[in-house]
Amino acid sequence: MTDADPHLAGIRVYPVKSLDPDPRTRARVLADGGLTHDRAYAIRDADGRYVNGKREPAVHGIDATFDPADHALALRTRSRDRESRPDGALSATTVSLADESGRDAAADWLSTYFDYPVTLDHDGTGGFPDDTTAHGPTVVSTATLDAIGDWFDLGTESVRRRFRPTLEIGGVPAFWEDRLYADREHVVRFRIGDAEFLGTNPCSRCAVPSRDPETGDAIEGFRETFVERREATRPAWADEAWFDHHYRLAVNTAVPEATVGATLTVGDAVTVLDVEAGNPQS
Structure with missing residues (x-):
């Protein structure tokens, strides 16, 4: 990990929940934890x-x-x-x-x-998040999307559109984002640029990632294959307390009050700060 260079490689908001993404180079954190125009x-x-x-x-x-x-x-x-x-x-x-x-x-x-x-x-104050407890942006690494593409012979953009992350981290290996949560009683505080977030848990997924984002055609056995590969490749730093099942990907976050109003910009450095007690998902 000494050659890792964690940085914000992409921002994608989804102006209408469940419809197409809108790539951005900058986004502001709103009062309820969402990003400008994300699922507004x-x-x-x-x-x-x-x-x-x-x-x-x-x-x-x-x-x-x-x-x-x-x-x-x-x-x-x-x-x-x-x-x-x-x-x-x-x-x-x-x-x-x-x-x-x-x-x-x-x-x-x-x-x-x-x-x-x-x-x-x-809703212009924070949108309609998928997770109403930890309703900050979701985080995944580009290398993770690449790895999942290899599992299913898919391009990275297809994987990105299937899993619909908000923030994408570059300069790190696959599943690096699993460092951004702890156990069910703790959170991981990390910084992107001047904004701090609390990583709470790996996100449990639904049927959507199994479907082609353009056609809706589903990959047969997608969940079973994903679970098998995810369990086999789960890194040592991923806290197993959350893995009652392995159909989980990307990190849910909570937003400290001090982060509201901060602006994220592609290229911002990402720094893991510390582990703190108190998890809204517990």
Whole structure:
């Protein structure tokens, strides 16, 4: 590890929860721990449940692009989905999410696409995180994504889009990020640039990583293969207290109050500081 050079290699936010990522070079930490524009919008059904990849594989058929300059969301169906729709293509649209009328227009488009009514909700204070206890950004290393790509003969970008991490660490070996959590009673404090985070636990995964992010096609036996390889390659520094199962990847984080308002920039150095008592996930 003496030649490791931990640094922030990538930032990816997901403006609409479950839809496409938006790569950034800089991002600010918000009051509730999320990053600017990350999962700031969420699609919900009539019962208030998230319409996400865990419950609705059709989300993979949506091509979404967000422009933060004017909060413009462009929506279109991917080519394969257009070919499969019996009523022909659903026309592409671009709406501004800066006001309620634009969000309503986006919800109308999405309702037509899913063929059931949905809303597009907004939370600008920290978004709609997957983990509501440790709701800071998730962290993984580029080398880890490379290694998983080798397991399944996938490109790194495909793995990145399947697991949907927020922060990516370069200059380190595969599974280095497993240093960023401890046991169920402790957290690991680490710094990225001027911002400090508390690593809480390795993230338990759902069915989404098994699916092609463009088509939704699933790899047969993905979870079983992943569990076998993850257990075989789990590094000595990964605290086994969290591994009741090995379908875990990337690190969930909590955000100290002093970090709110800090800005992360690609290239920032990453430093592991210390282990502290108190874990919100315990």
